[in-house]
Amino acid sequence: MRGAVLYGPRDVRFEQRDEPKIMKPTDAVIRIAATCVCGSDLWPYRGLQPVPAPAPFGHEYCGVVEEVGSAVRLVKPGQFVVGSFFASDNTCPNCKAGYQTSCQNRELVGGAQAGRLRVPLADGTLVATPGMPPEDLVPSLLAASDVLGTGWFAADAANVSPGKTVVVVGDGAVGLLGVLSARQMGAERIIAMSRHERRQTLAREFGASDIVTERGDEGVKRIKEMTGGIGADSVLECVGTQEAMMQAIRSARPGGYVSYVGVPHGVKLDGAEVFFAHVRLHGGPAPVRRYLPHLIDLIWNRKINPGKVFDLTLPLDQVAEGYRAMDERRAIKTLLRPQEAA
Numbered sequence: 001m002r003g004a005v006l007y008g009p010r011d012v013r014f015e016q017r018d019e020p021k022i023m024k025p026t027d028a029v030i031r032i033a034a035t036c037v038c039g040s041d042l043w044p045y046r047g048l049q050p051v052p053a054p055a056p057f058g059h060e061y062c063g064v065v066e067e068v069g070s071a072v073r074l075v076k077p078g079q080f081v082v083g084s085f086f087a088s089d090n091t092c093p094n095c096k097a098g099y100q101t102s103c104q105n106r107e108l109v110g111g112a113q114a115g116r117l118r119v120p121l122a123d124g125t126l127v128a129t130p131g132m133p134p135e136d137l138v139p140s141l142l143a144a145s146d147v148l149g150t151g152w153f154a155a156d157a158a159n160v161s162p163g164k165t166v167v168v169v170g171d172g173a174v175g176l177l178g179v180l181s182a183r184q185m186g187a188e189r190i191i192a193m194s195r196h197e198r199r200q201t202l203a204r205e206f207g208a209s210d211i212v213t214e215r216g217d218e219g220v221k222r223i224k225e226m227t228g229g230i231g232a233d234s235v236l237e238c239v240g241t242q243e244a245m246m247q248a249i250r251s252a253r254p255g256g257y258v259s260y261v262g263v264p265h266g267v268k269l270d271g272a273e274v275f276f277a278h279v280r281l282h283g284g285p286a287p288v289r290r291y292l293p294h295l296i297d298l299i300w301n302r303k304i305n306p307g308k309v310f311d312l313t314l315p316l317d318q319v320a321e322g323y324r325a326m327d328e329r330r331a332i333k334t335l336l337r338p339q340e341a342a
């Protein structure tokens with residue numbers, strides 16, 4: 001089997017890798033129908049996060065179960081499944097509380113940019129679709145694996161509900177799907193912060209009512225002007241930088257909610273500023289597994305079309321170009337299709 005391996009900054013190779021095997025009785029091996037490049041993959045790709053040794057890459061996946069371990073009860077060969085980037089047992093106290101990404105037995109799922117993938121804790125991690133999906137639903141089901149689930153968590157953690165004014169900081173795939181999620185949750189006004197025309201268009205398609213192009217303090221000023229000087233009820237921080245985080249906190253009204261789902265890089269909070277901001281902060285690695293059944297249902301019944309965030313589709317052997325296109329912001333998100341026959 002061949003798959004993507006990151007060697008170092010801007011060095012992704014498509015090369016021979018070991019065929020994934022059942023290693024524990026709770027594992028499954030799936031044949032990947034589609035995978036993609038994540039915004040978080042770009043941090044190590046850009047050299048902003050060290051890559052100590054060549055690492056198989058990719059953590060977003062959907063596909064068909066080929067084989068299951070002897071202890072797997074719920075997942076069956078032949079099923080089309082979607083899973084999250086952290087494998088979880090879905091039975092421990094943290095899972096039961098809806099925080100599967102803090103599962104006591106969690107395991108990172110890596111190496112999904114390949115033809116096949118080993119998924120640990122298959123029964124707790126994978127959710128089967130009602131049947132084999134039609135081809136046009138595959139991108140949306142793949143989106144549920146991470147970006148949609150993360151955008152959904154961002155909206156949920158920011159307490160988005162009917163009538164609320166929502167600000168989304170970040171116009172990457174997660175931010176755009178945060179807009180879609182806020183729309184689904186009934187927000188009245190959704191302000192997307194973006195200065196990129198194609199992304200603004202998609203934000204509007206997903207339900208944004210307003211676009212703000214200013215950033216940093218200027219952006220905060222615009223949000224205050226648009227909300228009677230008060231700030232927004234809910235702010236979704238979907239980037240992970242210091243500027244985005246401060247922009248989010250300062251855009252929320254006293255008593256408002258700020259969620260943060262971008263993997264933080266160098267973000268430092270000032271205790272006094274957080275104290276006087278009077279905002280409720282909640283974020284972290286999205287517990288995508290909590291939302292998967294609902295998201296699959298919305299996709300299956302064509303209520304949402306999150307697959308639109310993929311504006312570039314490549315065969316998996318062109319994975320390096322997929323990274324480049326996202327790094328250079330030529331693509332919002334790259335979908336990769338394995339070519340190898342089953």
Ligand SMILES: [Zn+2]
Nearest residue numbers: 092095103104
């Ligand atoms: Zn658990």
